[in-house]
Structure formats: C-alpha cells, structure tokens
Amino acid sequence: MKPTxxxxxxxxxxxxxxxxxxxxHDGHPTVDEVYDGVRKKLTRISKATVYKNLKFLxxxxxxxxxxxxxxxxxxxxxxxxxxxxxxECGKMEDFxxxxxxxxxMKIAEEIDGFTIVSTSTNFYGICKKCMELKExx
Amino acid sequence: MKPTxxxxxxxxxxxxxxxxxxxxHDGHPTVDEVYDGVRKKLTRISKATVYKNLKFLxxxxxxxxxxxxxxxxxxxxxxxxxxxxxxECGKMEDFxxxxxxxxxMKIAEEIDGFTIVSTSTNFYGICKKCMELKExx
DNA sequence: GTTAATGCAAACCTTTTGCAAAACA
DNA sequence: TGTTTTGCAAAAGGTTTGCATTAAC
Numbered sequence: 001m002k003p004t005x006x007x008x009x010x011x012x013x014x015x016x017x018x019x020x021x022x023x024x025h026d027g028h029p030t031v032d033e034v035y036d037g038v039r040k041k042l043t044r045i046s047k048a049t050v051y052k053n054l055k056f057l058x059x060x061x062x063x064x065x066x067x068x069x070x071x072x073x074x075x076x077x078x079x080x081x082x083x084x085x086x087x088e089c090g091k092m093e094d095f096x097x098x099x100x101x102x103x104x105m106k107i108a109e110e111i112d113g114f115t116i117v118s119t120s121t122n123f124y125g126i127c128k129k130c131m132e133l134k135e136x137x
Numbered sequence: 138m139k140p141t142x143x144x145x146x147x148x149x150x151x152x153x154x155x156x157x158x159x160x161x162h163d164g165h166p167t168v169d170e171v172y173d174g175v176r177k178k179l180t181r182i183s184k185a186t187v188y189k190n191l192k193f194l195x196x197x198x199x200x201x202x203x204x205x206x207x208x209x210x211x212x213x214x215x216x217x218x219x220x221x222x223x224x225e226c227g228k229m230e231d232f233x234x235x236x237x238x239x240x241x242m243k244i245a246e247e248i249d250g251f252t253i254v255s256t257s258t259n260f261y262g263i264c265k266k267c268m269e270l271k272e273x274x
Numbered sequence: 275g276t277t278a279a280t281g282c283a284a285a286c287c288t289t290t291t292g293c294a295a296a297a298c299a
Numbered sequence: 300t301g302t303t304t305t306g307c308a309a310a311a312g313g314t315t316t317g318c319a320t321t322a323a324c
Contacts, residue, residue, distance in 0.1 A: 010298050010303055031288085046306045051289060053304090067204035084251045093251075100244050104258050107237050114221045114230075116262035121241050125253035147278055147323050168313085183281045188314060190279090 009060065014038070014045050018053050019062065019076065028066060028073035028092045068092050082121040088130035095123065146197065151175070151182050155190050156199065156213065165203060165210035165229045205229050219258040225267035232260060 009015075021037045022029065029037065035050045054074055057063040063074050066083070069090045082095040104119035126134070146152075158174045159166065166174065172187045191211055194200040200211050203220070206227040219232040237258055245253035263271070 008299095008303090012298070012304060014305075044306080047288095048290080048307075049305055055290090056304095065207065067207065070202065070204065070209060072207060084248065084253070086251070087254075095248065097244055100241060103240050104237060104260070107234055108260055108262075111221065111232065111260065113265045114223070114260065114262045115268060116221070116260045117224075118261045119258055120261070121256055121258040123241070123245055123248065123251065123253045124255045124257070125245075125251045128250045131252060145278090145324095149279060149323070151280070181281080185282075185315080186280055189316095192315090193279095 009056075013042060014049050015053055015057070017041055017045075018050065019057065022063060022074055022076040026075065026077060026094055028068075028075050030071055030073050034074065066092070080118055080120065082123065084123045084125070084127075086127035086130055087124055088126055088134075091127050091129075097121075146193075151179060151186050152190055152194070154178055154182075155187065156194065159200060159211055159213040163212065163214060163231055165205075165212050167208055167210055171211065203229070217255055217257065219260065221260045221262070221264075223264035223267055224261055225263055225271075228264050228266075234258075 017038045018034060021034060025033075025037065031047075031050060031054060034054065035045075035047050038045055038050065054063065054065075058065050058074070063076055064078070066073050066075065068085060071090065073092065075094075077094060079096075080101055082097060082100065084093045084095050085091070100121055101119065104121065105116075108116040108119060154175045155171060158171060162170075162174065168184075168187060168191060171191065172182075172184050175182055175187065191200065191202075195202050195211070200213055201215070203210050203212065205222060208227065210229060212231075214231060216233075217238050219234060219237060221230045221232050222228070238256065241256035241258065242253075245256060
C-alpha cells in the first residue's frame, strides 16, 4: 500500500472483500472474476460497486490494472515483477527476477525525454496447458 | 509481415490504407485515430470496417494490439522492441535495446511451465510534456 | 462468376452515472 | 450527524453483428 494515498476512504465490507480477494488471487482476475469471487461472501453486492471500487482503488494506488487481449485484469501485488503471458488463452502469471529489474533500470538511465520510475518485462509464449492441447491435435 | 499468415485475403483499399496508416504512424494509434487518419483518404469508410479490419489484421498477425490505461492501440512494427509509457497521459513510444532483448531471453530459459517465444519490457514513467506541466504548478 | 469485404443500422456488451437509501466514521 | 458508499436502474460508450450491396480476384 502506498502510504501517501491512504487519504480519507471508508473501509466498507465491499471494499475490504475486493481487496482481500485480489490479495488472495494473484492470477490477475478480471472484473467478472472479482465480482463472482466477492459475491460468494457478499451475495448482494452489485456489479456497479465492483466497478466503482476497482476504479477507485486503482486511482488510490492500491491496485494495478493490466490488460491482456483487450481484457482488464487487476492485481494487488506492488512488489516490482514481470509477467508470463500465454498468447493462446491470455493467462497471466507473475514472474520474479531481481536481476532483470536491475538490468532494465540500468538501461533506463540512457533514456531521454522520459523520466522512468519502474519497469516490467512481459514474457510471451504458450502455457503448459495450451501446449498440451496443441500437441493432441 | 509474417509470410505464413498471408493466406487468402483481399487487399481492399480500406485494408491497404489502414495498414499504410499504421506503418507510417509508430505512435500506437487508437481505433479512433486510425479511423480519423484513414478517413482523410477514404472519406466514406465506416467505423465498423475499421474495427473489422483491425481485428482481422491482428488475428492474421499483421498487426499487434497493445493496451495502455484501458485503451486499445495498434502497431505494425514487428521488430522486437520495448515501450516507454507515460503514466500521466498514456503516451507510448517504441524503444530499442538489443541488449535488453538478449538479456531477457536468456532469463526466459530458466522459466518452467511456459514456452517463451518473445519478450518486451515496459518502461513506466513521465514524459517530457507531462513533466513540464507538473513543474508549472 | 465466386467469394470476400464494405457500409449501414441495429444489437450487444461493458462501463459509467444519478439518486435515494444505507453504512461508515 | 455528516459524509461517503451502496445498489438499482437507466444512460453512455465502445465493439460486434446481420445483411444487402459492392469490390476484389
């Protein structure tokens, strides 16, 4: 959590459940997945509330929005990291490499016209499951 | 262009103009920017045609779709490269570093459960223009 | 001459908004 | 109690689809 962004916000049940859900699911859930997940505990939550909170929490800096194949996904992991992305099914996993972060930030020093504050590398390929499906045919 | 993807497609005026436009504009145009740009030459083109073609050409592998702040953007540059992304305005520029590509692919060799075929690093920060705007206030 | 692509309008999401009621601090 | 947030329903955006017409090969 970014301390500077704490501000005056109310920790409603809905908000807490959404944050908890995202902290427990690091597979970068979509809006619908968050909605379905949170609804198991808060059966009466509306999708508008999910939308409002995902937007709000992203603006506050408590969540990060990423996008794969045109679909918004959310994550609560603020430790800088990389992503493994399946070109077939859109699945997205976190991948850590301190080495690569360091290397990228070093390269960032050469960049003009942009003040770089962070980097993240996407690794594109095919996940195990999709690979197996391909081999079957 | 990926030769394997050439297949049987018709090179209509609309399609050619969309491809040309994207090849001449490496600033990762949005759908609306493509539409506005192409309409200067083909005044009667419909937005549905732009949507259909952007989708079709992306599936054929002639375009790549990227996403910044929830907005789809398209590019025709298939030489592996990185991106400089402004967290303020969403502007996106290409950035080349053969070094970093090599380094990332080397790291990719360690990855289990994903067969990695390419990598791309995003450099996040603030562009010159947004930085100046911030300093004014 | 066939087949594929266009343009228009309608249909379809997905996301946002307005507002009274409820929940938080 | 005052302010923020919720939930609902309606509105707004963005994207896709159906189909007759037109263009490409």
